[in-house]
Amino acid sequence: MLKDIVKKSRSYRIFDESYKLEKQDLVDLIELARFSPCGKNGQYLRFIPICEEEVLKEIYPYLAWAAYLKDWGGPVEGDRPTGIILVVSKEGSLTDPILACDMGIASQSIMLGAVEKDLGGCMIRALNRKKIAEVLNLSDDYIIHIALAIGKPAQDVIVEDIHEGENIKYWMDEDKTHHVPKIILHDLILD
Ligand SMILES: Cc1cc2nc3c(=O)[nH]c(=O)nc-3n(C[C@H](O)[C@H](O)[C@H](O)COP(=O)(O)O)c2cc1C
DSSP, X not given: OHHHXXXXXXXXXXXXXXXXXXXXXXXXXXXXXXXXXXXXXXXXXXXXXXXXXXXXXXXXXXXXXXXXXXXXXXXXXXXXXSEEEEEEESSSOTTOHHHHHHHHHHHHHHHHHHHHTTXXXXXXXXXXXXXXXXXXXXXXXXXXXEEEEEEOBOSOEEEEEEOTTSOOOOEEOTTOOEEEEEXXXXXXXXX
């Protein structure tokens, strides 16, 4: 059921790094973006699949994980994602609302597809675009919108019910279980 996939599609930030992804795994996920809607059917987004260990190692330092977890610096060696899909575009800007919508929709299709394959990941918009572009030798013409970090999750994520106005900050407990507060359905609906 779609609801089960959406519920399982949490942001995972700790992975089993021994589980390697092939480029084709990422390409299969990118195909889901191809079939996703986009404003004016503009199809401005392009996707860079990365699963080569040496390239991933160069990119990890430029991803910022979990801003609310002040005492946690992101996944350590052994816990890192084994694939990254960079969502880029040649036209528009980072603040162009159409591109922001397109990027979100395409990213969600990819992440849901990852869950269907028993994978998982995290969308990362807080990244050092300049450094990542340097690592990849990416032309200045391209803007990096977001990185989709993907791998075999090695962390439980629990959704906690909260009410409108309560603390929305996620937290991680001693077992590395991640807790993510979500406002209950009743409080989301205005009627
Ligand atoms: C557009 C977007 C940007 C995000 N950027 C980051 C990020 O830079 N670093 C990070 O650790 N998580 C990032 N996240 C993940 C969110 O923190 C996460 O979705 C939120 O905490 C809710 O958790 P959930 O995905 O399990 O529902 C991003 C999510 C979205 C949709």
